[in-house]
Amino acid sequence: MEFKHVSVLLDETVSSLNIRPDGIYVDGTLGGGGHAYEVCSRLGENGRLIGIDQDEFAIGRATERLKPFEDRVTIVRDNYVNIRSVLQGLGISGVDGIYLDLGVSSFQFDDAERGFSYRTDAPLDMRMDKRETQTARDIVNEYSEKELFRMIRDYGEDPFAQNIAKHIVRARSEKPIETTFELVEIIKGAIPAKIRAKKGHPAKQTFQAIRIELNHELDVLRDSLDTMIDLLNPGGRLSIITFHSLEDRIVKNHFRTVENPCICPPEFPVCVCGRKSKGHVVTRKPILPTEEEMETNPRSKSAKLRVFEKTGGDE
Ligand SMILES: C[S@@+](CC[C@H](N)C(=O)[O-])C[C@H]1O[C@@H](n2cnc3c(N)ncnc32)[C@H](O)[C@@H]1O
Ligand SMILES: [Zn+2]
Incomplete structure (x- = not known):
């Protein structure tokens, strides 16, 4: 059986990153490398993409797909919760953009043996890693x-x-x-x-x-958001595609809090808590797939893209 995965909100995600040809970007959920391919095709010879996935099969698929960009791609099998140590290991202290396309891919879901699907009979497994x-x-x-x-x-x-x-x-x-x-x-x-x-x-x-x-999916997301924002260079962006309300709520609330972290009572004339904003939410409302995308790719129906920008870029 040939497994296929159609990337969700592809153009929207890639353009949300404002890619610079010489920038460094991280794909935290590399999958088959669909988004990564588009990111790489916008990078010049000094640009770099670090692709992370915890699934061995995804790593194999992405390695093949991204062959044309071998010189600018580094693929690492790990959990994106470890993004800081992954980057440290590569000698990278800051990046220009990070993106996540959460959940399982179609090829994980459609591979009966992985036990993710209620539509095919298989041993109960569901491990991404x-x-x-x-x-x-x-x-x-x-x-x-x-x-x-x-x-x-x-x-x-x-x-x-x-x-x-x-x-x-x-x-x-x-x-x-x-x-x-x-x-x-x-x-x-x-x-x-x-x-x-x-x-x-x-x-x-x-x-x-x-x-x-x-797979501790919500804890991993919650525990990674601050680290990912800290790792962004000034003006860098974090773009996240979620697929259900539990994930979306975590991203939405976290982005808002990081934009406006002050906990002073509203009647205080000036802030005394000292908490400083790290940037702003680019997407007041989430970006949703078009009708056309929802029709051609049913998996996209529940997708929402939210984008955060770190302070300090040229506005
Ligand atoms: C929806 S797919 C990504 C598809 C990819 N954007 C594309 O266009 O081909 C999600 C991928 O993220 C991986 N993944 C999910 N949670 C992860 C985590 N915490 N750390 C690393 N990889 C993760 C899964 O193994 C899966 O391959
Ligand atoms: Zn305050």
């Missing part, structure tokens, strides 16, 4: 009912979280839950038939919740 030992199977079989409930409610925003957790615990008391389809059947049993008929796939939200939990 196969060097990690914990899998979705461990979460489903080892978390307490309360932990499962919390995870499905908070990361899946599923109104039936409590019942789904109860059904999982009941099913696994008979035998361990091993595969995606076993889990899908259990989830179906926990959602009333009337509602099941109306909503999208009944397992979508629970699968999303397990994936986020297993």
Whole structure:
């Protein structure tokens, strides 16, 4: 099977970075290198792109795709939460732009063996980085009912979280839950038939919740935002594409706080807390895909792009 991944908000993301031919840019979620290819094609011989991905398969794909730009690309297998040490290792202390295109790629999702999809039967896995030992199977079989409930409610925003957790615990008391389809059947049993008929796939939200939990997706994002902004050179930009409200809220709120970090009461005539703004939000409202993109690439439907600019560039 040939796996394909169509990059989301491609032109919008690349143009949001205001690329300089001699600048240094970081792609924190390299994937198949779709965005990276466009960034590289705007770089001159003194420009550089550092591409980070934790997935071995993505690294292979991107390495091939970016061959024409070999002289200006460095690809590193790591988690973008380690961006500071990755750059330190390359002797880089500041960069002109960083971008993230969060979540899983189509080729991870469509590769049945990875266990990300509720549409194909496979062992429960969902690891983005196969060097990690914990899998979705461990979460489903080892978390307490309360932990499962919390995870499905908070990361899946599923109104039936409590019942789904109860059904999982009941099913696994008979035998361990091993595969995606076993889990899908259990989830179906926990959602009333009337509602099941109306909503999208009944397992979508629970699968999303397990994936986020297993790969620590929200913690990684939250823990990286300050570091990424600190690493930007004056006038440098951070552009982030999110795919669900939980991620988008983190980015939106963080950008706002960094733009206006003052915590003085509004009645104070001047700021005394001493917290200084590090830049400004470029996108008051997020940039969304066009109707045309949503039609041709359904994965783009929930995408939102937000951009932050570090203080100090020529305005
Ligand atoms: C949506 S895809 C990126 C697609 C890419 N922009 C393109 O156009 O081809 C997301 C990629 O980010 C990687 N990824 C997700 N979270 C990561 C993290 N915390 N650290 C490193 N890579 C991550 C995934 O392995 C996946 O390959
Ligand atoms: Zn203040």
